[in-house]
Amino acid sequence: MNNTAILRGTSGFIPVAPAARDIGNGKRDVEVLPAFAPLLQVDDVSLEYRTRERVVRATHRVSFDVHQADRFVLLGPSGCGKSTLLKAVAGFIPPVEGEIRLDGKAVTAPGPDRIVVFQEFDQLSPWKTVKQNVVFPLLASRTLGRKEAEERALHYLAKVGLSKFSDVHPHQLSGGMKQRVAIARALAMQPRVLLMDEPFAALDALTRRKMQEELLQLWDEVRFTLLFVTHSIEEALVVGNRIALLSPHPGRMRAEINSHDFSLASLGSTEFQNTAQRIHHMLFEEEQEASVQV
Numbered sequence: 130m131n132n133t134a135i136l137r138g139t140s141g142f143i144p145v146a147p148a149a150r151d152i153g154n155g156k157r158d159v160e161v162l163p164a165f166a167p168l169l170q171v172d173d174v175s176l177e178y179r180t181r182e183r184v185v186r187a188t189h190r191v192s193f194d195v196h197q198a199d200r201f202v203l204l205g206p207s208g209c210g211k212s213t214l215l216k217a218v219a220g221f222i223p224p225v226e227g228e229i230r231l232d233g234k235a236v237t238a239p240g241p242d243r244i245v246v247f248q249e250f251d252q253l254s255p256w257k258t259v260k261q262n263v264v265f266p267l268l269a270s271r272t273l274g275r276k277e278a279e280e281r282a283l284h285y286l287a288k289v290g291l292s293k294f295s296d297v298h299p300h301q302l303s304g305g306m307k308q309r310v311a312i313a314r315a316l317a318m319q320p321r322v323l324l325m326d327e328p329f330a331a332l333d334a335l336t337r338r339k340m341q342e343e344l345l346q347l348w349d350e351v352r353f354t355l356l357f358v359t360h361s362i363e364e365a366l367v368v369g370n371r372i373a374l375l376s377p378h379p380g381r382m383r384a385e386i387n388s389h390d391f392s393l394a395s396l397g398s399t400e401f402q403n404t405a406q407r408i409h410h411m412l413f414e415e416e417q418e419a420s421v422q423v
């Protein structure tokens with residue numbers, strides 16, 4: 130039995146058209162990549178943590194490609210290396226085997242082309258206002274001068290519905306609002322890939338659902354490329370257009386699934402539930418059919 134089979138939906142990979150990126154102030158910039166050229170390539174990547182006592186292998190020879198405007202989800206049980214993979218794509222952890230490439234160039238360090246949104250609400254600077262939080266990375270990375278940075282910050286704060294809160298401090302915001310600021314701050318940098326590590330996991334169920342909806346609306350408007358980590362099967366199916374299933378520790382590619390047919394509207398449908406069940410079976414049952422059609 131081959132439990133690392135790559136499974137694809139009946140329609141196979143989704144062709145992704147060159148995307149127009151929102152560059153703020155209502156302007157759009159069209160970046161044309163050769164058709165089907167992956168934006169991000171994770172190629173046979175093994176990742177390890179080395180302490181004095183032992184070596185922990187977090188992922189083993191994981192490979193996947195992310196295309197422009199994909200919403201690519203890493204899904205797997207706790208400890209399978211999802212966050213570690215995201216940190217490696219961000220450039221914080223070098224692979225011990227394999228290579229990660231962005232636009233064909235090896236990732237060797239963090240950069241403003243990859244911005245991470247974390248789960249924690251304390252990722253904002255408490256002494257800065259909402260607007261200052263969004264402006265700061267634009268200035269620190271010398272992406273823009275102050276006037277343009279402020280304009281862009283306000284543009285993205287409007288996109289996440291926080292225009293009225295630009296001058297308040299993070300402690301005056303709810304958890305969901307803080308995550309919206311973190312998303313606005315990340316999008317304002319216009320990264321090549323937006324990295325999200327369980328961004329909604331600490332929110333209550335209703336807010337989490339709302340944030341998923343808003344993220345999809347934002348994606349519809351801005352068409353950013355997303356690499357999203359979750360251990361929720363439902364969230365993966367709603368947020369992602371493609372899902373990589375990782376096996377338990379150390380994480381290996383178990384399957385890749387086309388999920389572009391699903392959205393919040395499909396929650397509760399028979400097809401959604403059957404697919405969620407099949408994924409659950411693949412993630413948690415060691416002995417299972419490798420040729421499940423998802």
Ligand SMILES: Nc1ncnc2c1ncn2[C@@H]1O[C@H](COP(=O)(O)OP(=O)(O)OP(=O)(O)O)[C@@H](O)[C@H]1O
Binds near residue numbers: 206207214
């Ligand atoms: N700083 C570290 N030092 C040593 N081992 C670590 C470190 N961080 C993570 N690990 C180990 O690496 C493996 C992968 O961890 P990782 O956090 O990437 O998993 P995950 O799939 O994101 O889990 P979760 O869904 O629980 O967040 C685990 O076995 C974990 O214990």
